[in-house]
Amino acid sequence: MASSSVHDAIIDPSAVDLWKTRKDRARFQWSSLAMLSPAFALLIILFLIPVGYAVYLGFTNLTLVGPTAVHWFYTGTQNLQRLGSDTEFRSSLELTAFFVIGSIVGVLIVGYGLASLLLRATPWVRVLVGGVVVIAWMMPAITAGMTWYASTTAQGTFATLIGLSNSDFLGSYPLLIVTIANIWSQTGFAMLVIGAALRNIPSEILEAADVENASKFQRFRLVVLPMLRPTMTAVVLLVALLSLANFSLIYVMTQGGPGNATNILPLYSYQQAFEFNNLAYGALIGNVMVIIAAVFGVLYVRVATKRSK
């Protein structure tokens, strides 16, 4: 869905040769502008301007309380220098990388595995298991965070199931557990989308591969995977963006702790801004996140355009 609309946006014929007055095409009407204005006014006032303002705030000394809460000013690269020597920021970057990449890999593997198994399953298994996975995906982040907190802490469901009821998984492997929780809450979407893409592969192509004596693995690597590529790239982009911005799930489970063990960028930004009162520095960390998100976006557009050539 998303991938095709990117394309429509980029290669839209009606956007080209604008100023040639052609009489066989619809003319510009002022009412179009009126219809566009509510949405774009909202987007500009509450989105574009705040983003620009956030970039600026990152280079000031604004705080939540104290004298610089009112009389704050531009401080040049002072915050940047601080960022460069901030070991907590560096470790936060590493945690974020683990969390995001781990989530992407996990969601793709589990999502694909479930989707392809569901295709072959008996109906009642399909409805039951598919239903549970979809419910996990629909659950609001705050609830998901709480159920995962309850089930991975000491005496929780997983500890009890394994028989070591006193082991506190969340306390011992916090980053791993929050990553698994994130995979758990995003797999349902990947499963549905990949499942739909799998069903769209014409059976003739698969039969042709069989006729050519392709092995199972060859069939997967040379036929199924290339046909799934557009879907997979879209899933990767979405999971990357959603994980990068994930705040609620981790905040409910660990608040970035224990220590700073799960303090990924959104939590660190929040911590600096609203717990250490350092609004400007928090904004600067947010800017780093925008750059990372933009890199993902550019990579996605690259991959998507390459495909169409």
Added chain:
Amino acid sequence: MVDVLETPTPLERPEANEETQGKKIRKTFSNGLLLVFGLLFFAPMIWLVFASLDSQATWAVEWPHFTLSNFHTVMSGTDLQALVNSLILAIVSTAIATTSGMLAAYSLSRRRIPFKGPLLLFVLFTSGVPLTILIVPLYQLFATYGLLSIIPTAIFLAVTSLPFEIYLIKNFIDAVPEDLEEAARLERASTFQVLTRVIGPLALPGIAAAAIFGFVNAWGSFIVPLILISPSSQQPAPVAIYGFIGAANVRYGDIAAYSLIFCVPVFILYALSARLFREGFVLGGAVKG
């Protein structure tokens, strides 16, 4: 969307006479594997269900001392107020996002607009920006103008779902045949009439899906209201749930019951949207040769 749970597939379709022993074993194996996966996915939810029905619930998972009193407790007082606040937040936000989103989508889909390509790219860009970074500047903005309350927050939440809603609705309007609109124009229908009588009904699945997306987005939001709403009487349910956890005297059963109640609207809306998508368009007969 949920089709994947139902429709048989090309991968599956076995040749009639080739139902061999091997295939049966494979099928049993994949069913078994799926059930294991299903159990793993279900495991975290067990606590939620058990604790909500348990009069002596803790973080530990155990067979409940059955009671419904947890549900009664949380459906009153400030907890109920928080659910109502969530509803206000979600409805206001959905109404704003869907109305302005539909107007923009129609215009982007049908009208000739200068710089349409860059405009659509801008919309796409806004849907990819991590929301967390908007929190600091908006807090600053809202604090300066005394807007730290529920309605301005609802408007901001509308903006966060607007880009995706525009795309979703535009895709559906693109699929409505232009002939239908031209027919209405010939009958001297105004743009407003075209929107409400032609495009609206025909793109309804897309508009409804967009509205559901917006509603779920606002309903589940946690950090935005946590920071942008200052009076505690206006805080929505997610913040209330978080408050339960931090309370001096943690009421585990109430947390679980309240969380379950909080999930219900989301589940219902998703089920509805899956159905909308499955019914899809029945436009085939609308335009004749």
